[in-house]
Amino acid sequence: MEDEIADGNAVENAADMEIDEETEALQPLSMHFPPSEYVKKIKLSTRCYIHEVLTMFDKLAPPMSKSERAWFEDHLSFQHVFHMPRDPNHRLMGMWMLLLRTARIERKKEVWFIVNGVPIRYGISEHALISGFNCKNYTLGYEKMGSMEFKTKHFKNTVVKREDVGEKLLKMKPAGERSKERLRMMVLYFLSSIFVAPIKTGDKAPQLDDLCLRAVTDLTFCRNFPWGRYSFDYMLGTIVHTMDHFNGFVTNNEKYIWPVPGFCLPLELPAFEAIPL
Template sequence: MTLLVKESDGTEAIKPMGMFFKPSEYKKKINLGTRCLIVDAITTLSKLKPKLSNAEWSWFAEHPQFRHIFHMKRENHRVQEMWMLLLRTTCSNKRREVRFIVNGIPIRYGLREHALISGLNCHNYPLGYKECGGTKFVDRHFKEGEFRRLEDVKANLVNIGPHRDRLNMAVQFFLGSVICAQTKVGNGANDVLELFQREVDDLDFWRTFPWARYSFGYMLKEISHTMDHFGGSVKENILWPLPGFGVPLELLAFETIPKLGKEFRVPVEGADVYCPRMCQTSFKRNGMKGVSVSEINKALGEETGIDSIIPTKTPQERTLLDDNLEDENDVDKPDIAVDSWEKRLDEGLSIFFKDMFDEGVAAREKQAEEIEDAAGDGVHLAVQSIEQGEGMKMLKTMLRLIKRVDKKVGQLDEILLPLEAFVKDVEKRKQRKK
């Protein structure tokens, strides 16, 4: 693997970086689901009866960190761009950041990116924070041995009424729904995190807690778990839940690849200039619940105008980072490749892996051709099978295959004419039977 560094004296080779997935996997699709239930959490809080008091609601609306989550435009998560990044995850010794290589250019996902997009606090943990708070609150509302799952917290919140502990219960529900949502739901779910159970005993202490650092660490563990699960090969059409506060990772591709941002995101009118990136833009309305991997790959194309590290755009963003970041009190593990990238980026140089760019683009184009060819063969086989009386199931399969024929538009007439004739014949026979 050759690294090309754009500088006046030509190119320079340095240590390459291994990848979890080969380019042949980049077109594969799964049903990636998020457990970050922002809309449900805010809707539940706003519909409590009796309504939250002004003091209770202001705890969220005026919270130095969480208020931004209430500023966001409420919309469905669109996570296939997140999946696009995960497919391009690099192998690294680093513990507190992840790198993705898209079209030959590395993209960093670290605390800085998490803070810039979310507006949450990334300061170092306060000493002894794991022992802070207590269990008086949960002991009052949950019997010993009783489930303390998110759904149980929600049920207690809805039924608690105008109780002195209602705000504490609401905060516990919010944290479990948004900041560190867990993988499993329903009967197989675990109790909400112990930190959240202890947190509600002392809301003032936890008001300034570095929730970005905590939620970011939780996300890194889930990304690592995802990589271990797939083991370099993707089995398509499975459902894979990704818990945690995934909004920053969900938006990372749009912030580091301006072309994708222009294609799928629009500015939010009237957004506060002091709000973080997640409040500044929203998804374009396209009549769909999400954006497909094929749409993202198509828009990505051969684009190389990609930022390895998100640049700040305004003085307000620089202030936000100054307020939310501080020097680490723990040194991360070294990694020769990543450290060399950081050095060159700090020097104002751009990094571009030419061979990875060529392999990724070629793999996507090759797979597109294979899908189209398979679709053509599948259509003819489906028509033949239906004519032999194998049923309408194959017809549905055939129609799905037709939708995947993106480029060979000229073949559609040859496909659709026999299909339409067959459907008309089926309808006539149904009428005669009546």
């Protein structure tokens, strides 16, 4: 009996240690920017088009059918976006403050910021808790799910850009409750405008994310896929790209605009815990 109790205590202690290791502040290897750069400013431009998407859905003629609206408003992840305020001019200077204070760490699946001497960890757990999105693990072979059938049917073999999807969507009319074509176009526009929006726009914009193009052929897969984790991985990749691009030095140029893609809104909130006022 004593041995069993000892073993039980060891398991509990191991579990506690694991939790401590996950939440303990890491000692940064270094900072990406020296303090001399903290006063510099650039203009940030969001690539998360929540206001544009919801406004587009309102313009659909006739208005969204009950089944279309229910598909989004009852979705585990997408429903949270519909509850957010529509801000056509979301300001991102809080994000710039965080990026300037990014710490170099060994882990590649999270980011750390040091604000007022306070370490701020942002990993998949924080993303899930703040956003409410589905951030479960990927299923094996998810990259090959779906097909390009929907893309080929509506866009032939051309490069599909986000603006092209929006134009096509406005021209589509619901063909009854059985037809899911417009709903698939809505989902594609939603994903490519909020979760994985391309960094570049206009003529320089690349084709939409390959998984999004494939996924919309299977709405059941779209409904169950962990888009929260996918959006986190995409945002994490763009932060790494930003750090590599500036390489510790910022050109103080008010005309310079740097894009911030992905669903970055939850990332802005933890900074306020380290700002007394």
